[in-house]
Amino acid sequence: MALHHEAGSASPATEDVGANVVREASRRRTFAVISHPDAGKSTLTEALALHAHVIEEAGATHGKSNRRSTVSDWMQMEQERGISISSAALQFTYRDTVFNLLDTPGHADFSEDTYRVLAAVDCAVMLVDAAKGLETQTLKLFDVCRRRGLPVITVINKWDRPGKDALELIDEVQQRTGRVPVPLNWPVGLSGDFRGTLDPRTRTYTRYRRVSAGAAVAEADVLAPGEAAALEGETWTEALETAELVAEGNGEFDAEAFLAAQATPVLFAAAALNFGVATLLDVLVDLAPPAGARLDADGAPRPVGAPFSGFVFKLQAGMDRAHRDHVAFLRVCSGVFHRGMVLTHAATGKPFATKYAHHVFGRDRETVETAFPGDVVGLVNASALRAGDSVYVGGPVVFPPIPHFSPEHFQVARAVDAGRAKQFRRGIVQLEHEGVIQVLRSETRGDQAPVLAAVGPMQFEVVADRMAREFGAQVRLEPLPYTLARRVLAPDPEVLNRIPGTEVLRRAGGEPIAVFTDKWKLGRVATHAPEVTLEPIGGTLD
Ligand code: G4P
Numbered sequence: 001m002a003l004h005h006e007a008g009s010a011s012p013a014t015e016d017v018g019a020n021v022v023r024e025a026s027r028r029r030t031f032a033v034i035s036h037p038d039a040g041k042s043t044l045t046e047a048l049a050l051h052a053h054v055i056e057e058a059g060a061t062h063g064k065s066n067r068r069s070t071v072s073d074w075m076q077m078e079q080e081r082g083i084s085i086s087s088a089a090l091q092f093t094y095r096d097t098v099f100n101l102l103d104t105p106g107h108a109d110f111s112e113d114t115y116r117v118l119a120a121v122d123c124a125v126m127l128v129d130a131a132k133g134l135e136t137q138t139l140k141l142f143d144v145c146r147r148r149g150l151p152v153i154t155v156i157n158k159w160d161r162p163g164k165d166a167l168e169l170i171d172e173v174q175q176r177t178g179r180v181p182v183p184l185n186w187p188v189g190l191s192g193d194f195r196g197t198l199d200p201r202t203r204t205y206t207r208y209r210r211v212s213a214g215a216a217v218a219e220a221d222v223l224a225p226g227e228a229a230a231l232e233g234e235t236w237t238e239a240l241e242t243a244e245l246v247a248e249g250n251g252e253f254d255a256e257a258f259l260a261a262q263a264t265p266v267l268f269a270a271a272a273l274n275f276g277v278a279t280l281l282d283v284l285v286d287l288a289p290p291a292g293a294r295l296d297a298d299g300a301p302r303p304v305g306a307p308f309s310g311f312v313f314k315l316q317a318g319m320d321r322a323h324r325d326h327v328a329f330l331r332v333c334s335g336v337f338h339r340g341m342v343l344t345h346a347a348t349g350k351p352f353a354t355k356y357a358h359h360v361f362g363r364d365r366e367t368v369e370t371a372f373p374g375d376v377v378g379l380v381n382a383s384a385l386r387a388g389d390s391v392y393v394g395g396p397v398v399f400p401p402i403p404h405f406s407p408e409h410f411q412v413a414r415a416v417d418a419g420r421a422k423q424f425r426r427g428i429v430q431l432e433h434e435g436v437i438q439v440l441r442s443e444t445r446g447d448q449a450p451v452l453a454a455v456g457p458m459q460f461e462v463v464a465d466r467m468a469r470e471f472g473a474q475v476r477l478e479p480l481p482y483t484l485a486r487r488v489l490a491p492d493p494e495v496l497n498r499i500p501g502t503e504v505l506r507r508a509g510g511e512p513i514a515v516f517t518d519k520w521k522l523g524r525v526a527t528h529a530p531e532v533t534l535e536p537i538g539g540t541l542d
Pocket residue numbers: 035036037038039040041042043044062063064065066106157158159160161269270271272273
């Protein structure tokens with residue numbers, strides 16, 4: 001499978017490099033598809049790739065029951081469970097626009113990974129299951145996007161199945177996300193009877209023709225309003241009236257409100273049948289923001305035409321069993337990346353050679369020679385790089401750190417075999433650096449019994465699995481009763497240890513984190529230690 005359909009066309013030697021970079025950046029759309037599990041993320045990813053002709057036939061990989069090797073699954077555990085744990089990027093070209101679709105894990109337990117991916121994209125596509133509406137993870141993800149000021153395109157999926165009423169879904173988005181939903185197409189036919197879509201601006205009717213189970217691009221006829229009315233009768237009139245009602249209430253699409261994360265364009269689709277997928281691609285080309293200047297840690301914009309810079313949003317080890325490699329996924333922020341160039345690692349000031357640079361998606365990888373702002377490069381054997389690290393050429397630039405998600409599950413890890421203490425320590429540090437798990441320590445507990453802190457309990461399984469397989473250190477995990485964590489701002493954070501059901505631990509850099517069994521214990525801090533200030537952890541949602 002070709003992962004990388006178009007490296008930039010111009011040769012830097014013959015063209016004005018700066019102008020070329022700006023042009024290439026403006027062709028980039030870097031986005032992620034996010035959703036509550038099962039809303040159809042893998043199906044849509046494959047449908048998008050199919051439309052862009054990256055893969056010939058998507059039908060064979062649909063559904064978890066017979067999924068052999070979808071483009072986004074690769075790890076042993078994911079295959080067994082049919083979930084997606086890793087994140088990488090798929091690049092494809094459509095209408096002369098270069099898309100970078102960043103993969104996000106399908107399981108809610110890996111929302112920390114999703115958070116990191118959202119730090120690297122310019123826009124998100126939020127999938128909603130038409131029968132379920134907004135689910136827990138949908139709302140959490142909307143909240144994360146709000147915090148990042150990220151534009152969101154909402155796609156109401158599975159319209160071919162009986163589900164909620166379209167107006168009810170629009171209302172739900174309006175009430176619960178804080179964004180004004182602006183439908184860009186409107187379904188003709190109730191959920192379960194998806195005949196086609198109405199374009200509220202032109203009043204034309206895109207009538208879908210069913211092809212076998214999404215194996216090929218959906219065929220559609222575009223009909224004038226008169227023809228649509230003659231063909232669909234009442235169903236058409238109803239769609240038209242309802243769409244007008246929504247337009248009266250919520251107004252026309254407003255690019256500024258979309259980019260400012262105040263409005264969300266809405267599309268109705270059935271990814272499994274490829275209905276609405278081409279429309280989504282067109283919306284991404286026409287409305288989604290191109291790769292633009294990104295703010296550095298001081299809030300200053302780094303123009304895309306500036307010398308090369310980027311940041312690591314994700315680390316992955318053990319992708320290639322044969323080589324036990326570490327891949328650092330880098331989002332290019334400015335300038336041109338050329339394979340072989342020497343970058344400066346902002347955290348250490350040390351040079352970093354980029355001999356091995358790849359596009360990675362699923363099990364496939366391809367060597368990258370050139371990359372532009374918005375692109376993702378997988379740097380192989382990049383064990384010195386950490387998630388959130390910046391790299392640059394020329395004058396230094398540091399991008400904002402990627403915040404942690406607030407952990408809700410805590411377990412003490414110990415080596416089963418005390419003789420493998422060294423491997424145990426090395427493995428824990430490596431997994432901590434990769435962001436697989438958060439690691440909290442205290443002098444009382446010691447280095448051989450760190451506390452692992454996770455957003456979802458499945459992260460512990462990944463740790464146990466990788467510790468045994470990659471580091472030869474089997475671990476024993478003991479659950480702790482804590483459910484909440486806060487950053488502590490106080491000269492003597494350890495005073496909190498006096499409150500029962502509370503413990504103060506530290507991150508590797510020394511930052512004190514207090515953990516609590518429940519919110520009542522947290523509430524006691526105000527009376528028992530009023531001098532201590534607690535702060536939510538970056539991405540906290542509680
Ligand atoms: P996820 O990555 O978000 O977890 O979802 P995934 O794509 O795996 O889709 C979850 C289920 O929903 C799959 O069914 C998939 O076929 C189905 N699905 C996705 N999009 C649509 C759609 O537009 N219409 C309909 N009717 N179904 C859709 P499954 O039960 O896991 O497998 P199977 O039924 O395909 O065997």
